[in-house]
Amino acid sequence: MKVSSIIGFTEPWERKLKEFELNLSPYGGSGYHATHYTFSHECFNILLRCSNYLSSVKSLKSLCLEVVNITQEIVEFFIYNCPFLDQLRVAYSNLSRRVVGSSTQLKHFDIHKCDLIEEVEISDPSLLSFKYIGNEIKLHVDNVPLLLNVSMGSGWWPWPWVPITLTYPEPISTWAASKGPERAPRNWRNMYLINLLDTKNKGILDLEDWVSQLPDDILVNVISRLTVNEAARTSVLASRWKCLWTCSTTLNFEDPQKLLYVYNLRRASDEERCKYIGWVNRVLELRADSNINEFRIRFDLKDLHKSAINHWIYTAIDKGVEKLELNLKPYNEGVSYIDQYTFSEKFFNKLKTIPHFLSSVNALRSLRLEAVNITKEILKFFIYNCPFLEQLLVAYSSTLSSFKVVGSSIQLKSLDIQCCHLLEEIEISAPSLVSFKYIGGEIKLHLTNVAQLVDVWIGGSAFCVARIRNLIYSIKSILPQLKTLDLQKYRSTMESIHDFLPCTLPKLRQLTIEIFVGSSDRSLIGRRKDIHRYEKRPHQHLKVVELVGFCGFPVELELAINLLENATLLERMIVELPSASTWSERIRECARESTKTLTDYIPPAVDLVTH
Amino acid sequence: MSKLGQAKRIIFLKTADGQLFEVDEPVAMEFEIVKSFFDENEDAADDTVVPLPNVSAEPLAGIIEFCKAHVEFRANGAAGKDEVKKFNAEYIKEKSNEQLKELILAANYLNIKEMLDFLTETIANRLKNKSVEYVRAFFGIENDFTPQEEEAVRKEYEWAFEGVDED
Numbered sequence: 141m142k143v144s145s146i147i148g149f150t151e152p153w154e155r156k157l158k159e160f161e162l163n164l165s166p167y168g169g170s171g172y173h174a175t176h177y178t179f180s181h182e183c184f185n186i187l188l189r190c191s192n193y194l195s196s197v198k199s200l201k202s203l204c205l206e207v208v209n210i211t212q213e214i215v216e217f218f219i220y221n222c223p224f225l226d227q228l229r230v231a232y233s234n235l236s237r238r239v240v241g242s243s244t245q246l247k248h249f250d251i252h253k254c255d256l257i258e259e260v261e262i263s264d265p266s267l268l269s270f271k272y273i274g275n276e277i278k279l280h281v282d283n284v285p286l287l288l289n290v291s292m293g294s295g296w297w298p299w300p301w302v303p304i305t306l307t308y309p310e311p312i313s314t315w316a317a318s319k320g321p322e323r324a325p326r327n328w329r330n331m332y333l334i335n336l337l338d339t340k341n342k343g344i345l346d347l348e349d350w351v352s353q354l355p356d357d358i359l360v361n362v363i364s365r366l367t368v369n370e371a372a373r374t375s376v377l378a379s380r381w382k383c384l385w386t387c388s389t390t391l392n393f394e395d396p397q398k399l400l401y402v403y404n405l406r407r408a409s410d411e412e413r414c415k416y417i418g419w420v421n422r423v424l425e426l427r428a429d430s431n432i433n434e435f436r437i438r439f440d441l442k443d444l445h446k447s448a449i450n451h452w453i454y455t456a457i458d459k460g461v462e463k464l465e466l467n468l469k470p471y472n473e474g475v476s477y478i479d480q481y482t483f484s485e486k487f488f489n490k491l492k493t494i495p496h497f498l499s500s501v502n503a504l505r506s507l508r509l510e511a512v513n514i515t516k517e518i519l520k521f522f523i524y525n526c527p528f529l530e531q532l533l534v535a536y537s538s539t540l541s542s543f544k545v546v547g548s549s550i551q552l553k554s555l556d557i558q559c560c561h562l563l564e565e566i567e568i569s570a571p572s573l574v575s576f577k578y579i580g581g582e583i584k585l586h587l588t589n590v591a592q593l594v595d596v597w598i599g600g601s602a603f604c605v606a607r608i609r610n611l612i613y614s615i616k617s618i619l620p621q622l623k624t625l626d627l628q629k630y631r632s633t634m635e636s637i638h639d640f641l642p643c644t645l646p647k648l649r650q651l652t653i654e655i656f657v658g659s660s661d662r663s664l665i666g667r668r669k670d671i672h673r674y675e676k677r678p679h680q681h682l683k684v685v686e687l688v689g690f691c692g693f694p695v696e697l698e699l700a701i702n703l704l705e706n707a708t709l710l711e712r713m714i715v716e717l718p719s720a721s722t723w724s725e726r727i728r729e730c731a732r733e734s735t736k737t738l739t740d741y742i743p744p745a746v747d748l749v750t751h
Numbered sequence: 752m753s754k755l756g757q758a759k760r761i762i763f764l765k766t767a768d769g770q771l772f773e774v775d776e777p778v779a780m781e782f783e784i785v786k787s788f789f790d791e792n793e794d795a796a797d798d799t800v801v802p803l804p805n806v807s808a809e810p811l812a813g814i815i816e817f818c819k820a821h822v823e824f825r826a827n828g829a830a831g832k833d834e835v836k837k838f839n840a841e842y843i844k845e846k847s848n849e850q851l852k853e854l855i856l857a858a859n860y861l862n863i864k865e866m867l868d869f870l871t872e873t874i875a876n877r878l879k880n881k882s883v884e885y886v887r888a889f890f891g892i893e894n895d896f897t898p899q900e901e902e903a904v905r906k907e908y909e910w911a912f913e914g915v916d917e918d
Contacts, residue, residue, distance in 0.1 A: 351890035353852060358859055358871060365875035372911035376883050376904050378892050396880065419910055624832075649827070684833075 158199055163206040176232070178209040184217075194221065202227040206252075209234040219246065226266070230254060356384060364390040364434070368423055389433035393420050399438060403471040408440040416441070417448045424455055432459040440470040442479045450487045457501055458494050462528075465508040469536065475511045477538040477561070482513040488521075498525065506531040510558075513539040520544065527551060535559055545570050548589070578611075585614035593618055594647070599628035599654075623647055623681075628654040628688060645679050653699070654688035673702065682707035686714040691727050692734025704741050713742070715750045763800040770808040771800065774815055781818040783862030803861070810857040813850070817842060817866055843873050 164177050187193055200222040210233050218225060226245055231252035246264050250271040251257065261280045262270065272279070351359070363371045363385050371385040371392075393416075402408045408416070416439045435456040441449060449466070456464055469475050494500055504526040514537050522529060523545055530551060534540060535558035543560075545552060546569040553572055557563070558579040565584040568576070575595035578585070587593070596618070598611050612627075619625075625648060645651075685703050690696055704710065715738070717731045735750055742748050762779035764772040779785045779801075788801050803811070820842075824835050846854070851870065858866045878886050887894060896904065905912060 351852075351892060354855060355859070358855060358867075361867070361871040362874045362878070365872055366879065369911040369913075370879060370881075372908040373883055374886065375908055376896075376901060377887055377890075378895050379900075381892075382904060422910060 157196070159202040159204075160200060161202075161204040161206075162208050163204065164208060176207050176209050176234075178234075179205070179211075179214060181211065181214070184214055197222055198224065200225050204229040204231075205233065206231040207233075212236070352380070356387070359384055360387045364388040367392045367394050367396070369395060372423075386427065386430065389431050390436075391423065391427065391432055392434065392436040393423070394436060394438040402440050406471045408470070413439070413441055413445060417445060420452060421448065424452070430459075432456050432461045434463040435461045436463075436465040436467075438465075438467040441468045441481060443481045444479065446481055446484075446487070449481055450490070453483075453487075454491060454494065457491060457497075457504075460500050460503040462503050463506040463508075464504065465506075466510065466512050467508070468511040470511070474559075475536040477536065480511055480513050480536075480538060482539065483509070483515075483518060485515075485518075488518050501526055502528065504529050508533040509537070510535040513537050515539050516542055516544065523547075523550060523552065530554065532556065533558070538562060542566070544568075545573075553592075582611065585611060587615060587618055590618060591621070594621060594623040596622055596624070597626035597628070599626065619648075620646055624650040624652075626652040628652065645682065647681055648679055649681050650684045650686075651682060651703070652686040652688060673705070677706060679703070679707040681709060683709060683711045684714070685710065685712070686716070688716045689718050690715045690731055690735070691718050691723070692731040692737075697734050697737065700738055701741050704738075704743065704746065710743075710746050712747045712749060715748065717750060760797060763798060764811070765800050765802050766806050766808045766811050767804050768807045770811075772808075772811060772815065775819070777822050778815060778818045781822065781863055781865070782814075783864070784860065805860045806857045807853075810850070810853040813846075813854055814857055814861065814863065814866065817869075818863065821865060839869060 190196075197218070198221065200218065201224050203218055203222075203225060204227075206229070208230075210230065212235060215228075215230065215235065219228070223245060226247040228246055228248070229250040229252065231250075231254070233254045234256055235251075235254045236256040236258075245266050247266055247268045248271075249262065249264075249267060249269070251260065251274065252271070253274045255274065257274065257277055259278045259280070260272070263281075263283045265283055270281075359381075363374055366374075368391055371388055371390075374385050375382050398412070398416075402412065420437070432455070435452070437449070437452060449468075453464070453466070466481075468481055491497065501522070502525075504522065505528050507522060507526075507529065508531070510533070512534075514534065519532075519534065519540075523532070524547065527549075528551060530553045532552060532554070533556040534543075535556070537560045539562070540560040541562050542565040543557060543563065544567045545555065546567060548571060550570045551572050552570050554575045554577075555568070555570075555573060556577040557566065558577070560580060563580060563583055565586075566578065567586045569587075569589040571589055571591060573590050573593050575597075576587075576590075576593060577597040579597075579599050581600070596615060598615070622645065625645075682703070685700075685707065687696065687700060690700075700713070700715075704713065715735055717735070718728055720728065723731075739748060760776040761773045762776055762785065764774055764779065764785070766772065780789075784803075785801055789795060792799070820838055821835070824838075843851075851874070855867070855870045855874075858870060877889065881889070886892070894901070
């Protein structure tokens with residue numbers, strides 16, 4: 141905009157304006173840009189020359205400028221010359237470098253995504269709230285005794301936070317009069333305060349020690365949900381916390397940062413492994429007197445380290461562990477099976493020498509083993525001798541050839557078998573079983589006496605795409621009782637879907653399907669085909685259908701349309717389009733086309749979500 | 752068998768600030784303390800008012816909202832896993848730290864394991880991977896260690912600070 145067109149701009153000021161908002165945003169948000177309208181000095185000087193301007197501007201109470209480039213001088217002019225100005229917001233402006241918000245009357249100050257700012261200085265005894273969204277800045281706060289609500293954040297999803305350097309002058313007793321200057325935080329640097337935005341800008345900086353009003357057992361409960369390092373660090377918070385973490389009976393040896401590093405390289409170095417083992421041993425020694433409720437190991441370790449790993453399992457079971465997890469995967473989505481740690485027969489016999497072994501092992505409720513070789517005999521022992529065992533996960537065991545849970549007294553509620561590549565057969569007869577997940581190749585699956593089973597997940601992994609047909613036949617008898625069914629990474633032909641879908645699914649509430657279309661079907665891309673209608677069998681409870689990796693092949697479209705026509709209570713259909721990293725643009729285009737076709741079939745009550 | 756033809760039972764709860772709540776039985780039975788009250792007083796009349804001297808109306812209303820939703824989720828089967836997560840996230844989003852504290856204290860007193868687990872998990876999630884300074888600020892904890900004492904504790908658990916960028 142040019143200056144001439146903004147001359148009219150002077151008019152409102154002559155009418156004792158109280159609130160002024162200039163929002164030139166083309167849509168909800170914007171970035172700073174040089175082409176935006178500039179509240180220039182030229183224009184400002186025109187304003188100043190207006191008669192009575194200085195007295196008129198005094199009435200201003202609230203000033204909001206969005207997508208308006210403005211200089212520090214002009215902002216300061218308003219701050220110093222408007223004695224009633226209590227609210228100021230500047231957004232998407234080129235406001236640069238240093239902003240001094242010193243005033244005596246401003247109550248709410250808001251700077252939003254002014255990308256050029258490097259430093260903000262605030263000194264204002266009336267300030268109640270300060271909001272800053274944007275890049276990293278240096279923030280100096282002084283003389284703000286009333287400031288209670290501070291919110292800061294990057295505002296840029298997905299970055300979880302933005303480092304903001306805060307400096308506080310000494311003394312800062314004004315921040316928390318009741319606490320005295322020496323009690324106040326000394327160096328509040330690098331505060332990550334994005335969470336404030338989640339809690340409605342209330343809380344964090346009001347310095348009320350809300351947590352001290354919680355009893356110890358609740359704090360211990362909170363600590364027990366942290367990793368060992370995070371838990372131990374709470375000892376430095378204050379004297380009350382010094383020993384609290386030692387009351388937590390959870391030992392979670394996970395270091396997310398280190399793990400991320402290891403997973404990126406797909407293996408840990410020998411040095412890192414030794415360090416990890418040293419860490420676990422040291423903490424175990426330190427906590428030698430306490431019970432262990434939950435014990436979790438997560439690091440790339442091999443059979444070479446079996447003496448340490450065996451020692452850990454021995455200690456955990458000896459101390460009556462309820463939840464035991466060993467996850468030795470070298471990276472997140474797979475393993476090499478080479479030199480993998482083996483839960484050996486020899487070690488198992490040693491375990492049995494634990495005094496009162498049977499009563500100790502009785503406490504086990506959850507056992508999760510990933511990238512641990514284990515045999516059916518040892519698993520069988522745990523299944524039959526742990527009356528409270530509710531959750532069992534075995535993943536990437538290269539020694540498991542068959543698996544059997546058969547017994548009327550078995551309490552197992554959740555069973556999860558993943559990627560055991562030598563597995564040929566699973567036999568399940570467990571009356572309490574609620575959820576069953578199987579990922580892997582084609583196997584013989586026998587399911588009997590599973591009246592409680594309602595959640596089933598069957599899928600291939602990225603490495604082995606399972607064939608749907610035979611597995612579907614093995615669960616056919618229980619389909620009527622299922623409430624959720626996930627079929628993912630399945631190689632399928634049209635015929636097998638035809639076989640499966642017309643089955644009655646009277647209780648099913650949620651269905652997730654990802655079809656891996658075979659190459660013969662792939663030639664049908666984009667070709668129109670008549671939609672085959674299955675025999676009408678209403679899915680009376682189906683509320684959510686999720687189609688993962690929907691490429692829009694005729695078989696998929698047909699499936700989706702038939703589901704839409706038979707699921708009378710459907711609320712949501714989620715269509716996840718194929719990712720750009722694995723599929724060509726041609727297939728993605730075809731997927732988008734098919735999704736458009738699909739919209740014609742969507743009844744008004746159904747919410748179609750695509751992403 | 753007398754229950755069969757009846758409308759569903761209502762439990763009366765009275766808060767510390769004197770408010771009377773009428774709660775559906777399955778929801779009230781989520782509160783271990785109410786459940787054991789009726790277990791111990793089997794012949795308590797249907798219109799017995801259960802006093803809750805440690806809970807005031809505001810957190811109780813929040814707790815009833817949470818338990819009611821979760822009772823329904825359970826009745827609908829485990830199918831609502833995503834629904835539950837969504838509800839929980841929405842539920843906690845609007846709460847200030849003060850409200851969160853009140854809810855925790857009330858859920859602890861009423862002994863509602865599921866809710867207490869959820870609330871402590873929420874707090875733990877806000878603290879994960881955060882520096883000591885952040886946690887202090889988040890909780891408003893006043894550091895009553897002298898610098899020497901703090902240094903000593905840090906030294907004792909040196910291993911826990913490895914790789915943590917405190918500044």
